[in-house]
Structure formats: structure tokens, C-alpha cells
Amino acid sequence: MRKKLEFKNFSIYFDQYLFISITLVSVMGLFFLYSASQGNLNTVIKQSIYVGFGLVIMLILSQPDPDFYKIFSSLFLLIAISLMFATMIFGKEINGAKRWLNLGFFTLQTSELIKIALPIFLASYLYNKKLPISLRHTLQTLLLICFIFYLVYSQPDLGTGLVVFMAGIYILFLAGLSWKFILTSFGFIILSTPFIWNSFLEPFQRQRILTFINPSNDPYGSAWNITQSKIAIGSGGMSGKGYLDGSQANLNFLPEAETDFIFAVIAEEFGFLGICILLSFFFFILLRCIYLAFNARDRFCRLTIGGLSLIFASTLFINIGMVVGIMPVVGMPMPFISKGGSSLLSFYIAFGIIISMATHKKLMQK
Amino acid sequence: MIDLDQRYKEKKSFFNRLIIVYSFFGIAFAFFLYRTYSIQVSEYTEYETAALENKTKEVLVQPIRGIIYDRSGKIIVNNVPTYDLIIKPSQIKNIDSFLSDLSLIIDLNSNELDYVKENFDLKASYNRELVVKKNLSEIETAKFEVRSYKFPHAFIDVRYSRYNNYPKLFSHAIGYVGGVSNDELTNILSNQNLQQIETIFKYSNGFQIGKTGIENTYDNLLRGKFGKKTYEVDARGRLLDEMQFIKPIDGKNIFTTLDIDAQKVAYDQMDNRRGAVVAIEIDTGSIVTYLSTPSFSTNAISNGISSSAFNALIKDNNKPFFDRASQGRYSPASTIKPAIGLFGLENNIIDWNFTIDDPGYFILPEDQRVYRGWREGGHGKVNLNKAIIVSSNTFFFSLAYQSDIYKLIDYLSKFGFGANVCVDCFNPDKGLLPTPEWKINNLNFGWFKGDTVNLGVGQGYLSTTPLQLAYYSSILANMGKSNKLSFVYDKNEKKNTYIQSENISNLDWKKLHHSMIGVIESPIGTAKRLQELKKFTVAAKSGTVELVSTETKEDYKIIRENEGNRDHAIIIAFGPMPNPKYAVSVVIENGESGGSVAGPVAIAVLNSLIDR
Numbered sequence: 001m002r003k004k005l006e007f008k009n010f011s012i013y014f015d016q017y018l019f020i021s022i023t024l025v026s027v028m029g030l031f032f033l034y035s036a037s038q039g040n041l042n043t044v045i046k047q048s049i050y051v052g053f054g055l056v057i058m059l060i061l062s063q064p065d066p067d068f069y070k071i072f073s074s075l076f077l078l079i080a081i082s083l084m085f086a087t088m089i090f091g092k093e094i095n096g097a098k099r100w101l102n103l104g105f106f107t108l109q110t111s112e113l114i115k116i117a118l119p120i121f122l123a124s125y126l127y128n129k130k131l132p133i134s135l136r137h138t139l140q141t142l143l144l145i146c147f148i149f150y151l152v153y154s155q156p157d158l159g160t161g162l163v164v165f166m167a168g169i170y171i172l173f174l175a176g177l178s179w180k181f182i183l184t185s186f187g188f189i190i191l192s193t194p195f196i197w198n199s200f201l202e203p204f205q206r207q208r209i210l211t212f213i214n215p216s217n218d219p220y221g222s223a224w225n226i227t228q229s230k231i232a233i234g235s236g237g238m239s240g241k242g243y244l245d246g247s248q249a250n251l252n253f254l255p256e257a258e259t260d261f262i263f264a265v266i267a268e269e270f271g272f273l274g275i276c277i278l279l280s281f282f283f284f285i286l287l288r289c290i291y292l293a294f295n296a297r298d299r300f301c302r303l304t305i306g307g308l309s310l311i312f313a314s315t316l317f318i319n320i321g322m323v324v325g326i327m328p329v330v331g332m333p334m335p336f337i338s339k340g341g342s343s344l345l346s347f348y349i350a351f352g353i354i355i356s357m358a359t360h361k362k363l364m365q366k
Numbered sequence: 367m368i369d370l371d372q373r374y375k376e377k378k379s380f381f382n383r384l385i386i387v388y389s390f391f392g393i394a395f396a397f398f399l400y401r402t403y404s405i406q407v408s409e410y411t412e413y414e415t416a417a418l419e420n421k422t423k424e425v426l427v428q429p430i431r432g433i434i435y436d437r438s439g440k441i442i443v444n445n446v447p448t449y450d451l452i453i454k455p456s457q458i459k460n461i462d463s464f465l466s467d468l469s470l471i472i473d474l475n476s477n478e479l480d481y482v483k484e485n486f487d488l489k490a491s492y493n494r495e496l497v498v499k500k501n502l503s504e505i506e507t508a509k510f511e512v513r514s515y516k517f518p519h520a521f522i523d524v525r526y527s528r529y530n531n532y533p534k535l536f537s538h539a540i541g542y543v544g545g546v547s548n549d550e551l552t553n554i555l556s557n558q559n560l561q562q563i564e565t566i567f568k569y570s571n572g573f574q575i576g577k578t579g580i581e582n583t584y585d586n587l588l589r590g591k592f593g594k595k596t597y598e599v600d601a602r603g604r605l606l607d608e609m610q611f612i613k614p615i616d617g618k619n620i621f622t623t624l625d626i627d628a629q630k631v632a633y634d635q636m637d638n639r640r641g642a643v644v645a646i647e648i649d650t651g652s653i654v655t656y657l658s659t660p661s662f663s664t665n666a667i668s669n670g671i672s673s674s675a676f677n678a679l680i681k682d683n684n685k686p687f688f689d690r691a692s693q694g695r696y697s698p699a700s701t702i703k704p705a706i707g708l709f710g711l712e713n714n715i716i717d718w719n720f721t722i723d724d725p726g727y728f729i730l731p732e733d734q735r736v737y738r739g740w741r742e743g744g745h746g747k748v749n750l751n752k753a754i755i756v757s758s759n760t761f762f763f764s765l766a767y768q769s770d771i772y773k774l775i776d777y778l779s780k781f782g783f784g785a786n787v788c789v790d791c792f793n794p795d796k797g798l799l800p801t802p803e804w805k806i807n808n809l810n811f812g813w814f815k816g817d818t819v820n821l822g823v824g825q826g827y828l829s830t831t832p833l834q835l836a837y838y839s840s841i842l843a844n845m846g847k848s849n850k851l852s853f854v855y856d857k858n859e860k861k862n863t864y865i866q867s868e869n870i871s872n873l874d875w876k877k878l879h880h881s882m883i884g885v886i887e888s889p890i891g892t893a894k895r896l897q898e899l900k901k902f903t904v905a906a907k908s909g910t911v912e913l914v915s916t917e918t919k920e921d922y923k924i925i926r927e928n929e930g931n932r933d934h935a936i937i938i939a940f941g942p943m944p945n946p947k948y949a950v951s952v953v954i955e956n957g958e959s960g961g962s963v964a965g966p967v968a969i970a971v972l973n974s975l976i977d978r
Contacts, residue, residue, distance in 0.1 A: 130372070131372070131375055131376055131379060170387065173383055173387070174380055174383050174384060174387075175380075176376065176379050176380075176383075228420075230405055230413065231413050231416045231417050231420060232417070233402060233405050233406055233413070234405040234406055234409055234410060234412065234413020234414070234416070234417075235410075235413045235414045235416065235417030235418075236406055237406055237407065237410045237414065238406065238407055238410075247417055247420070247421040247598075248417055248420065248421075251420070251421050251598070251599070251600035251601055251606070252600045252601035252602065253417075253420050253421070253600075253601045267402065267406065268417075271406060272402060272403055272406040272407055275399075275402055275406075276399070279395070279399065283395070286388070286391075290384065290388060293380075293384060294381060294384075299376060299377075299380070302377075302380050303380070306380070306384050306387075310387060310391075313388070313391045314391075316395075317391060317394055317395070317398075320395075320398050321394070321398060324398055324401045324402055324405065325401075326397070326398065326401060
């Protein structure tokens, strides 16, 4: 199996399967976005620049040896946390949420960076711990996860917060969290659910969950998104209405068509068949990640590949689950497809690191 | 340094755990895919419909109401166009400069300017039209049309008003249109499987429905069918493309049997007195004249009337809205006598030679009660012929006295009394043909022989409408042949019915006609004053409806001081004899004399109808 492109004097670390499939999905995403934005060329050009830039970043980040990431993981996390605090102070407030840091040339959603930095740091922290992970390490890890979750959640951004939280938990679980601890905490969570509901969730979040449970409550209120999304998907039928012919998106019935609900646009215009084709690309990417994780050179690489690919899977899971009306509406973009710079770039970064972990072999095994 | 065993254990645990997590995702995605499949494929139709409903907006298009003609093809009710200046706000960038350019050509007052400015943004955002000025004059229209190239987003559109060319002549016959109640509209639209939605109006008054008269009874035909425009709309409800246009089907024109000239003669003759005139074309049962006076202008009612003017109409003691022709109840009085005479002949109670002595009164044998005639001292020897000519009460009292009440009622009912005699009249009253059962149920008194005697001269409980009297008149003219009355002649609907009789021959009918001609022609006829007015030989029977019963002429003089106590004047007539074509009935409230007050109206109408 080729894992790098050999040139005369140097070699580029490269995974053609991931690179090609991600490029294809990204390019398809540009076409979908063109339709979802009702033919807004500006949006598409901006997005193409991100995609091109992202692919380059992915390639660059594939080059360093995994040890580089292992050594500097705490630095990355510190930078990410500092940026989170900077956002808190200097951040740009949009619709009551402070999530963005204006860097002049680019508006960065800092939580997207911490989403990557946290699992890498945890992998570097846990890779040499004995199995099962001791209670002390478990609690230390959990404390860090909760702290970072709270940073994101308080922006407020429940969706990304959950992904960050899940990312941390995945690493902990994959690294060998003891089953005893898992069962105990499950019991604890079930008992404390009413408390979380009452004192932790904002009224609008409760409303979203209630709406999700019974969408017919108010078709033009909070359930409008879900209702219109289902109409868009359903009216696509088996083969779709055809590219640019989706009335739900083009006539503005579908809210957030360019971002969170772009899956509904695709379903409307390309039908069930189009969805199957698109999802098969995503499944291929995930299967490739599982394969790479199994063949990684050491525990750190395994954990990182597993954790980062699971972030990807979770994001996809939340996004599609929300759009097809199975999960509550929490803002969550579709990876590589939805409009938006930070989340798009974060996945190129993640896959760049995954490729780095997968392609570098240790020269000497002791 | 991690030992190999530990390494192996760790690797295995990692694989297991990764598989566990990915299995969860596998199942979840399989479920999502299944979910997508069920929405897209299993429930496709439902969602397809929902998407279609989302993006389409249907707008109704109002049809134009049919025109109403008289029997010679002259237009009675028409749709008169008015011209409105309309703009498309979504196309106009700067409304202020647009209006200032426009006001150089067309005067816009401050109300109109305010209206445009207030509604401009809303109409623009929904891509709707906006009326800038209503009812443009010809000069304004011409001025605009010449310069219309300067205003590509403005145009002149036609809106109609319902207009009666003879607003006071046909107030009750044609009636008027007015606004539609919500229930009525829902009902009208549901007949077309439509719902109440935004509508493009052809009438400046919006939805309308026939409220009275022919406008009401033929509303379904006149109205037409609504068309439908289907637009594509976006989520904001803005109209985009027109996708489909089902044109409205305009209402059918109604060709009535009414005769404008005769109606005008009747109207002039009545001269705003309270009463009614109905004339019938005998062969077909067609109503050619239908007038109730005093009347009112239907145009004012249809197209807007000030509330003070409207209240004045409602409070008017002469009740102009009241349709006396088909809803006014009057005793037929002496006009009933020909029917009573026919009844006597049919039942062999009398023949043409049967003679009685008329002392001027009739004494009921049962209780010695006296029933008086109109002439003191009576008419001497009286047979049926003379009894009709001089209108002898005594003759008909004694004839009725010998009659079986049930047989008599049954016979009278054949002439349309107590029944609806019109196919398409608006809310006709049936009058009252009293029976012993009716009396005991309503008045709590048994039927006296005296009631039967009173019936013989058309007084008492019997009451009829002018419409019924005209129908009755046409049956007499047509020798027992009858046709239900109507405003619109439909060959297929009309079937002559005959009054079945065993003992009445054509000769009897001719003798009856002869007697009724005598009412005018004979020097002793009750309507002999009409001799000089008529242009043709006319048969008639006059009547005088007593409102207050008086014993002597002196008593009547006292009570007539109050106009409301005076007798109603009433007449039925038909001609030209011997082959009558038209039958007419006239009632003039408190007119006192059937022959000399109601008679001239009847003769004038007949003259107008026959003298063509």
C-alpha cells in the first residue's frame, strides 16, 4: 500500500483514498451550495476559496510526524483555550451569541479549533496510561472535558459544545475507560436528568426539545424548520426534482438552506438516490478512517484517528438526524458541504492530522 | 516501556471499543437512511402535495354578471365600466418622483396620495397591484394613454358597476345587487369547489349577489363562474410567476319578457300612488309589466347610497321597498265575481237565465243578518250577465249561500288563489284562501254560513296579491287555460293546464267575456267611464275593497276623512276582445273606485301593449 508520494529528494505524506473522496465531496458541496444559495455566485466563490485553502492545509498538516502533534498538543490546547477567552472578550456578537473572533481576513469560530485540539491533547495525555484508566486520570480528564464544554456552551453554542464533549469522551472511552465507571456514571446521569432539564437548559432549548417531541404543536413557530425540511426531503421523491429546481429552497421555504439544512436541499433536488450516493462517500471516508486506525503505528495515533473520525461521524449524525426530524434542532453544519469557513476548515485540519497519523511509520520499533 | 502483553491487550480493547462506537453510528445512519426513504418514497405524495401547496397561491378571478334585457332586446341592467389607474409597486423604485411625474397629468388629491404612500411598501413586498385613482374621467384616461410610455409600470384597468338604465321602473321586478355575506360567499364558492381567498375583482364593489327580484332569482345564471389564477409564491408570500389561469366564465345574459314601454306607461299612470300593476301575455304566461309603487332607485342601492337617504327610504310611510305586486295582500272584492259565477254554472246552481230580484241587500236566513249591496235600492231583476255588469252583491250573496264551501274553495284554488302562481318571482306571497279548518285553527271560531256568503263577493278572509289577480285575469281571458307566470319565457317549461269542467262550454266562456266587456261598454257598467279611454274592446271587472265596514254612504263619508280608511281600488282587465292577448291587474291603495281610479291605469297599460 502506498502511503506517500515519493519524489527524488523528498516525499509527501498522502492518503489518496481520503484525499480524493474528500475533494469530491467538497466539490459536490460547492454545487449543492450554488443551488441552496439560489445561485449566489459570491457565496460559492468564497466557499471555493475555503475549500482550496482547506485542501492545502490538509496536505500541509499531513506532513509533520505524529510526534510533532504529541509534543505540541498541550501548546495547541493552550492556544485554543486562549482564543476561546479572547472570543469571550473581543468576540463579535451575532444574534446574542459570541462565537466569532474577527481576525481581519477571516472570522474564526474558535470552538471549531478546540474541537480538534482537545482530543489530540487527551490522546497525548492518555496514550501511556495503563489499562483500565485509573479513577484519578479519568476524573482529571473529565474535569478538563467539562471545563472546555462549559467554555463552548456558555458562548452559547450547545451543538458544538456537545461535539467537543463527545470528542473528549470518545478518546477516554477508546483509551480504556473502565466499564465499572461507565455503568456507574450512566446510573448517575439518568438520576440527574430532571435536574439538568430544569436548571441547565435555557427555555429556548427546552422549547426545541419539546417541539422535536411533538412538532405538530406549532407548525409556524419553532417546528417550522423541521416541517419545511421534511417537506423538502419528502417532495424530492426517489430521483429528486432536478438540480436548481427545488422549490422549497429556491422560494425560501426552507430556513438555513445554505448551512444546517443543506441536506434537505440535496434530498429535494436529487432524491433518495442522490442521498444514497452522497452518504456512500461519507461512509467510505469513515470506513477508511477505521481501517487507518486499525493500522496506526502506535496508541497515540490510534486514539487520535479514532477520536477525530468520530467527531466527523458525530457531526454528520447530529446534522442528518436534525434535518430528517429525528433529533432536536441544534445548529450543526454538514461537514464539507455546508457554507461556513471555520467548521469547514476544522475538518480539513482534522483529516490532515488523521493522514499524518496514518502515513508515518516508525523507522525503528523498540 | 510497555510490555508486549499490555500492548496487545490495549490494541484489542481499542479495536473492540472503536467497533462498538462505530456500530452505534452504523445503526443510527441506517435508521436515518430508512427514515429518509420513508419520507421520500413511502410518504412521497403527501410531501409533494405539501411542497406544491407551499409554493402556489391561488387567486380567484371574478366573473362579469350577465346583462338583463327586456323582451324587445333593450338593455335594462348593464355593466358600466369605470376606469381606474393602477400601478405595480414592486417595479417602481422611487414612488415620490413617480407620483410627482404622474400628478403633472392626472390630479391626485391628498387622500389619494396618502393612500398610495401608506400602502406602497406592503404592496411592493408582496408584488401586488395598487389602485392610485378610481373612476378616471375620459379626459384623464386619454391624457394618460397618450403618455403611458413614460409610465411602464402603471396602467388603466376597467372595473364595472352594475347599472340599471331604468332604475325606478324596475325596482322590484329586477331588484338590485349588494354585498355578499360570508356564509353566502362560502356557499357560492363551495359550489365551484373553491374557497374564500384573495380575489381579483371585476366590480369596484367587490363580491356581489342579487338581493331581490330577477337579480336574486336568476343569481346563479347571472353570476357566472369564478376563474382562478395560480401563482408561484415564495416563503414571504410574494407573487412570482403566473403558472395557470382558468378564465372566469361570465354570467349568462337574461332575456326577460318585461316590456319597458308598458312598464313606463304603468309607472307614469301610477304617479307614485301606493299600488301595483301586473300585466301578463296570456298565451305564454309571461309577465310583461310588473310594477310596485312608490319605487326607489336600484342604482343608488347597488352602488352606494348615503345612510340618511337610505334611512329616509326605510322610514317612508309609503314603504317603497315593499313589493306590493307579489307581497301585498288585498281582498279581491268584486273582481272575484266572474269566478263565483262560473262556479254556479259548473255546479248547476244557476244558468244564464236564472234571475233574482235584487232589493239592494241579502238577508241570511239563519240569523236574519243583512248583507248590503253597493247601491241603495238594488238593481231590480238581475241575471248573471247583469250581475257582473252592475256588480250586484245580492246575486252573488245568494249564489254563495247555496254553495258548498269546500267545493267553492276547491274551485277558487284552480284560479291560483292561495297558491304561488309564479315560477321565478322573488318571495311571492300566497295570499289566503280561507278554509273552515284555517278559521278554527287561526281565529278560534267555526265557519259561519255568513263567511261563505262574504266569499261570494270577495270580501272577508280571502286575500290575494296583484300577481295572483293578474294570473286569475289571464285564466278568465284564456277560457280556463292557464300558464304559470314567469319573467323569462322558457318553451320547455310552459305547459298549458286547463281548468277541468263538466258543465262549462266555450259558449259559457264567451258569454262571460261578453258580460265583462259590458262592465265597460254597457251604460250601466261599473267601469263605463273607461269607454272613452280604451282604444280596443276590453273585458274587465272592477272591485272596491272595503277596509272599514259601513252601513250607509254618510258613514263612509265620515271614515274617509282618514285616507288610510278609504277603500282600495282594484280592477282586472284583458283585451283586445274577442281574442285577448294581454291580461292585467291593478290595485291602488285607498283609491276608492276600481272602475274610475284603477281602471284608467289598466286601460293605459293594455293600450300600450296592444297598440304597436
